[in-house]
Amino acid sequence: MQLNINGENRNSSADPNMPLLWVLRDELNLTGTKFGCGIAACGACTVHVDGQPVRSCVLPVSAVASQKIKTIESLGTPEKPHPLQAAWIAEQVPQCGYCQSGMLMAAAALLEKNPQPSDTEIDAAMTNLCRCGTYQRVRAAIHRAAAQMKKGGAA
Amino acid sequence: MKRRTWILSALGATGALVVGWGVMPARSRLGAPELMLKTEGDVALNGWIKIAKDGAVVLAMPRSEMGQGIHTALAMLVAEELDMPLGRVRLEQAGNDSIYGNVAMLVASLPFHPLDSEGEHKPTKIKMGQWLVGKVARELGINATGGSSSVADLWEPLRVAAATARASLLQAAAAAWKVPVSDITVTDGVMHASGQSAHYGQMVAAASGSTPSGIQTKSPDQWKLIGQSAPRTDIPSKVAGQATFGMDVRLPGLLFAAVRMSPILGGTAAAVDRKAALALPGVVKVVQINAWGEGTAGLAVVGKTTWHARQGVQAVQVQWQPPGTGVVDTTRIQAALLNSLNTESGFTFHEQGVPTQAEKAAASRIDALYQAPYLAHATMEPMNCTAQVKDGRVEIWVPTQVPQMARDMAAKVAQVDKDQVTVHVTQLGGGFGRRLEVDFVGQAVQVAMACEGQPVQLSWSREEDMGHDFYRPMHLAKFQASLDAQGQVTSLRIKSAGDAITPRWMARAVPALSGPIDMPDKTTSEGLFDLPYGFASQHMSHVATQSGVPVGFWRSVGHSHNAFFSESFIDELAVATQQDPLAFRLNWLKDAPRHAAVLQLAADKAGWGTALPAGRARGIALHESFGSIVAQVAEVSLSEGQIRVHRVVCAMDCGTVVNPGTVAQQVESSVIFGLSAALFGKIDIVGGVVQQTNFPSYRMVTLSQAPQVETHIVPSTRHPAGVGEPALPPLAPAVGNALFALTGKRQRALPLVL
Numbered sequence: 001m002q003l004n005i006n007g008e009n010r011n012s013s014a015d016p017n018m019p020l021l022w023v024l025r026d027e028l029n030l031t032g033t034k035f036g037c038g039i040a041a042c043g044a045c046t047v048h049v050d051g052q053p054v055r056s057c058v059l060p061v062s063a064v065a066s067q068k069i070k071t072i073e074s075l076g077t078p079e080k081p082h083p084l085q086a087a088w089i090a091e092q093v094p095q096c097g098y099c100q101s102g103m104l105m106a107a108a109a110l111l112e113k114n115p116q117p118s119d120t121e122i123d124a125a126m127t128n129l130c131r132c133g134t135y136q137r138v139r140a141a142i143h144r145a146a147a148q149m150k151k152g153g154a155a
Numbered sequence: 156m157k158r159r160t161w162i163l164s165a166l167g168a169t170g171a172l173v174v175g176w177g178v179m180p181a182r183s184r185l186g187a188p189e190l191m192l193k194t195e196g197d198v199a200l201n202g203w204i205k206i207a208k209d210g211a212v213v214l215a216m217p218r219s220e221m222g223q224g225i226h227t228a229l230a231m232l233v234a235e236e237l238d239m240p241l242g243r244v245r246l247e248q249a250g251n252d253s254i255y256g257n258v259a260m261l262v263a264s265l266p267f268h269p270l271d272s273e274g275e276h277k278p279t280k281i282k283m284g285q286w287l288v289g290k291v292a293r294e295l296g297i298n299a300t301g302g303s304s305s306v307a308d309l310w311e312p313l314r315v316a317a318a319t320a321r322a323s324l325l326q327a328a329a330a331a332w333k334v335p336v337s338d339i340t341v342t343d344g345v346m347h348a349s350g351q352s353a354h355y356g357q358m359v360a361a362a363s364g365s366t367p368s369g370i371q372t373k374s375p376d377q378w379k380l381i382g383q384s385a386p387r388t389d390i391p392s393k394v395a396g397q398a399t400f401g402m403d404v405r406l407p408g409l410l411f412a413a414v415r416m417s418p419i420l421g422g423t424a425a426a427v428d429r430k431a432a433l434a435l436p437g438v439v440k441v442v443q444i445n446a447w448g449e450g451t452a453g454l455a456v457v458g459k460t461t462w463h464a465r466q467g468v469q470a471v472q473v474q475w476q477p478p479g480t481g482v483v484d485t486t487r488i489q490a491a492l493l494n495s496l497n498t499e500s501g502f503t504f505h506e507q508g509v510p511t512q513a514e515k516a517a518a519s520r521i522d523a524l525y526q527a528p529y530l531a532h533a534t535m536e537p538m539n540c541t542a543q544v545k546d547g548r549v550e551i552w553v554p555t556q557v558p559q560m561a562r563d564m565a566a567k568v569a570q571v572d573k574d575q576v577t578v579h580v581t582q583l584g585g586g587f588g589r590r591l592e593v594d595f596v597g598q599a600v601q602v603a604m605a606c607e608g609q610p611v612q613l614s615w616s617r618e619e620d621m622g623h624d625f626y627r628p629m630h631l632a633k634f635q636a637s638l639d640a641q642g643q644v645t646s647l648r649i650k651s652a653g654d655a656i657t658p659r660w661m662a663r664a665v666p667a668l669s670g671p672i673d674m675p676d677k678t679t680s681e682g683l684f685d686l687p688y689g690f691a692s693q694h695m696s697h698v699a700t701q702s703g704v705p706v707g708f709w710r711s712v713g714h715s716h717n718a719f720f721s722e723s724f725i726d727e728l729a730v731a732t733q734q735d736p737l738a739f740r741l742n743w744l745k746d747a748p749r750h751a752a753v754l755q756l757a758a759d760k761a762g763w764g765t766a767l768p769a770g771r772a773r774g775i776a777l778h779e780s781f782g783s784i785v786a787q788v789a790e791v792s793l794s795e796g797q798i799r800v801h802r803v804v805c806a807m808d809c810g811t812v813v814n815p816g817t818v819a820q821q822v823e824s825s826v827i828f829g830l831s832a833a834l835f836g837k838i839d840i841v842g843g844v845v846q847q848t849n850f851p852s853y854r855m856v857t858l859s860q861a862p863q864v865e866t867h868i869v870p871s872t873r874h875p876a877g878v879g880e881p882a883l884p885p886l887a888p889a890v891g892n893a894l895f896a897l898t899g900k901r902q903r904a905l906p907l908v909l
Contacts, residue, residue, distance in 0.1 A: 015436065018462050026411060026460035031403035032396020034584070035461070036535050037617045041850040044535060072396030081394070088394040092386060092816055095824055096222030097393030098400055098535040098584030123859035129850060131535045131585050132222045133827025135861035137820075 001065045005030070006074035016062030021045045023061045024071060032072035032101045036129070043128030046102035046109075047071045053109035072101035075108060084108055087145035095132035103128050107142050116146050181311035183293065185319060185366070186254040191215055192247055198359040200323060201366065202254050203316035204233065205247070210344050210354030212239055212317075216246040217255035218309075219300040219556050220389055221586035222824070223879040224817035227387045228306055229313060231813055235380045236317035236372060237355070238341040241388065248580055251559055253296025259308035260299060261292035264657060266504055266677040268685050269779055270747060297665060300556040301591050301708060303781035303877025306813055310875050314372040320362075322370055327361035328353060375811075375872060384816030389582070400584045401539045401554035402614055409541070410439060412602045412613040413464035414595075415471065416453030416623050419843035420705065421478035423452045428472035432456055435470055437463030442605045447597025448564060448663055449705055451623050455602045457611060465616060480703060482843030485529060485629065488702045492631045493524075495652040501698035502675045504684035508692030513646035517637035521731050523724055525634065527716035527905045529838035530627035530709055531620075531845075531853060536584020539614035540599035544569050546608075549576045549600060554583040556590040560664050564593040568600040587828070588708035591660065592625050621853055622845040625707025626838055628654040632683065632720045637692075642732045644743070646692035649683045651717070654706045655699040675699070678708070682717030682884060687747035687779060688725065688740070704840065710828055711880040714780040718884030719833075719891065719905060722776040726892040727901060736775050736892060737763055749808055750777060753869055754786040757806035760867050761788035771801070774893025776885035781877025783809035784869075787826075787885040789862070791893035798834060798907060800862040800890055808869035810876040819866040822882040826864045829886030831856045836906055 003010045005028065014023045024030040024047070033056060036044030040055035047056045048070040076082035081089075084107050094100045103126070110117055110125040117125065122139055130138070186202015196208040205213035214233050220226040230244040249255045265284050272281045321341070328346045329336040331353075339348040346353055375381075392398040417423055429441040439457040446452040454471060458464030495501075514520075541552040542565070549565045558578045566573045583590055599613040615623075630653030637646040655676035676699060684695035709715060729739035737758050744751040754777045758764075763773065770792050777786045790802040805822050812818055835854035839846040847853040891902040898909070 018460070022460050022462035025402075026462065029405050031399075031405065034400075034536070035402065035614075036537075037850050039617075039849055039851075042535070076395070078391070078395065085394045089386065089390055092390060092820065094222075094387075094390050094393040095224070095820060096535065096583060096585045097389070097398050100393055101396040104394060126858045129535070129855045129857065131533060131587075131828070131855065133824040133856070133861070134820075135827065135856075135858040136823060136863060138858060 001062065003061070003065060003069060004067070005069045006071060012061065014061050017060050020047070020056040020059045020061045020064055020069070024056065030071055030073055034098055034101055036099065042099070043106060044099045044102040046105040046128065048105060048109055051109065051112060053106050072105060075104060082108065083145040083148050084111065084141065087141040087148065091137045091141040091144060093134050093137040093141050095134055099128060099130045103130065103138055107138070110142070111146060111149065115149060117142065181315040184254040184312040185316055186252060188363070190250055190252045190254065192250070198363050200320040200359070200362060201316050202252065203313060204320040206320070206324070206355045206359040208356045210356035211243045211245060212237055212355070213245045213247050215249035215255070217249035217298050218305045219580055219583055219586065221300070221556065221583035221590070223821060224387050224814060225300070225305045226389055227385060228813045228817060229309055230388065231380045231385055232310065232313045233317040235378060236314050237321050237344065239344040241380060241385055243344055251562070253294065254312070255298050256292060256296030257299050257304055257308050258289050258292040260302040260304040261297065262288050263302055263304060263781065264677055266675060266680070266684070268505055270687060295665060298557065298559050299591060300586070301588060303880045306875045307782065307877065315370060318370045318372045319366060322367040323362040323365040324355050324358050326365060326367060327358040331358065331361065381813050382815065385814050387817065398582045400536050401541065401552065401581045402536060402612065404541045404552040404581060404612060406541070406543070406610040408609050410457050410459065410606055410609055410611040411461040411464045412455045412457045412599070412611050413461060413468040414444070414453060414455050414598060414613060414615050414619055415468045416451040416619060417475045418622060419475055419477045419482055420451055420840065420845070421446070421480065421703070422475045422843065424454055424473050425476035426474040427454060431472060432467040432470040435463070435467050438467035440605060441467070441471060442602050444598045444601050447568065447601070448592055448594035449659070450594030455598065455613060457602060457606060461614060477843055483703045483840050484842060485840045488629060488704070489526070491702070492629065492652045492700060495698045495700055496631055496633050496650055499698045501650060501652070501696040503694065503696045504675070504680040505693060505695040508646065510646045510648055510692040510694040513692040514637045514648070516639070517645065518640040519638045521636045521638070521727060523634045523727060523903060524631065525720040525723065525903045526631045527629065527719060528836070529629050529704065529840070530832055530836045531624040531838050531847065532587045532589035532709060533621060533853060533855070534585030534587060534589055537615040537617060537620040538589070538595040539612065540596045541610060541612040542599040542603035543610035544600060544603045544608070547571055547575060550579070551576070551596060551599065552579040552581055553596055554581045554590060555593065555596070556583070556586050557593065557664065561593045561596045564596045565600045568597045569604060587710040588712070589624060591708055617850070618848045621847055621849060625705045627709030627715060628656065628702070628704070628706040630716050632717070634720070634724045636728055638732070644690050644728055644732070647690045648694045649721070650696050650698070651680060651683055652698040652700055653679060654702050654704070655679050656706050656708055656712065660707065678713040680713065680717070682714040682778065682780065683721055685779070686721055687750040688743040689746050690743065711780060711883040714778065714880070714884040715832070716905065718776065718778040718780070719887040722778060722885060722888030723891050723902065726888070726895065740777060750779065750784050753777065753784045753806045753808050756867055756869060757786035757788050757804055760806065760865065761804035763788060772893050772896035774889045774891065774896060776888035776892060778885040780881045780884055783807060783876040783878065783881035785881045785885050787882070787889040789886070789889035789893045791890055791897060793897065793909070796909060798890070798894065798909065799860070800830060802863050802865070803886065803889070804865045804867070805882055806867045806869060807882060808871055809878050809881065810871050810873040812868055813875060815868060818868055818878050821878045822866040823864045825880065825882035826886050827856050827861060829883040830862070830890070833887040833890055833905060833907055
């Protein structure tokens, strides 16, 4: 089957039942997307499918074969980081960092839909788990990125 | 108690060998240049510092980065002494020499009362004990990242190593330029004198081989980096998804393995039918695995991806057999601990005054029983290890807090010499003490041995990870306070019961020291025997049990439950004597001014005593652990029967601070980690099987439930103390005490249940 990942068409011979997460990680070596729970409970595996945040650990790859998949690897580049990535650095969000790819992808999907989210809206959208407890910095960084994007610049 | 005097008798036997009181000089850990990896164009000046051709610094890094910011903090120490920008310090994994061992962590395991062991005027037996254990630790060289000890341990050795390197570089420049060393200034790693300049790389060849003595490290007024918040160097790669965790290791021809251990802790596979698994596409083989490192046995399936391996491992037909020693059960263990408390005297960790006399003379008594459950670590990255066994050599890539223990395990499983093992430490997706164990390393090497030289990445599912942890042990504690006719507390007696962790871990980590398995374990009583309050009579003892559950170090270890016990009971005493909880504590902290100052700071910043919106209440708690004193005030309300923590104000005295930004991060982290445990954390074991399987049954605090955390650091010039753990213990009692203020119901068990 053909997959569209980060703007590139990639051929995959994966079993149609194989969750997208493992196709990304173990077949395509896109290891930025993480395994955390395997039951869509923690959000470490969050990627975008046609702009929507989805938990790729329970999503059969055959279900997304015709859609646009975006992973952390294409959220920004070192030269041109996504405003959220810049805000994440400015607020010094990550600790161990393992959940942060999923956290950033969830936040990016939120800002796509809602460029100026309130605290309540952030509460509702950001259900990813972080064992290091970076939550208050995640919140601050989302607000920072939203403010920067409104001004039209990087965070 | 026969064992009560074990420390003194051990010291007596070795006392004759003691010739001096000084702590071991940091210079003894300078190390030879040969200890560092030989790399093209770089010149090593000692066991820690290499200078690159372009003048950059390469630092030998023995500690693991698991989110605590240690790679940044330790690089800052070196950058400071060398007058280098932080960004020009590169890290290289340190080797196995004993200079890289963690001395401070072992010295901190001595069960001395902190109020006795501070400062210059500590008693002789404490000086002796610290010196002796330091000496042993220095010889053993156990490299471990844990016990909030990394900066405390490397504070002197790294600054001395960098200052020594700097002095030899300046000497070389002075000789080349024929100027006195004192004329040379250094800016951003470039030396200048009388119109000439050179970076370190241009002078390192001439500096090589000289190790000047009489080195002085900078005085605090000369610091440019230490004490200023520096952005963490590991963060840019972590926001780009580029950091390499254990599960992100990719090698040519890599296979993937999934694990299924006996669901009954300590059990084994009695009968295995591999047919169905081997019939699945992408499945390569089925391997039975032993119980390495006191873990549990089971089987692994190797596949072409993790998913194929996991499908395969579920398809294996297997009959599990419980261990011959019987199955463990938390309800039975709880009853046994209670029985131990009532029938055994335990080991006395602290005694002062005459408690029996005070108890006899008491006008009234306050008794309470506290308890805390087993807990899992639940690191976001589950246990994993990548291994390749080829041509008599073993190579492993592993997120570990103990690289040498991982090496030793790999050598044992593959039956090769330790020097045939290469360990690559990756980024750790959380550690919290779980990665002080190497059970999964043994599994990975055993599976790799069956893979004919191909590398294999073995990883656990969340269910295996939660069901096969080394759990924070269940503990119970009985409190008894005596009050005189005026309502003054005259004595405090605490007896606790629960499994010891350290002796068993030492046996796993350093088999040579595996003898005294029943030696008293400070972690069982820390946070109970070492309270700062000046009650005239005190008696604290612990009954160490062996319940059969695999137990391990869980972030802040014994403090994690004992602070809840002690600081909740102190609150009970304040209530019983009709005093404000802050005033009561301050009243009993007259001989502990640092503790009083931290407590007062937290209270002031939180507005203790000022009005709150209806339905909210504050609770306060104070606790010392890992050399740092922390006070917290929690603001709590109830919303539809759920506990809601809105704000946690934290004051901390952790000695000299290297990177204040990291301290704030670690306080926030500890509060959330502690809050998840306080609100939800509980592992139940029935018939040997852990009942919690994944995050829905072992809940975590989420963003919407996270309180706002404020960190206030007490300025200090003392030796740096712990940062990664000390803000965790006071959280549960601060919340519990706030709940009492709100509801009038005293919380004596974790997790907190309304």
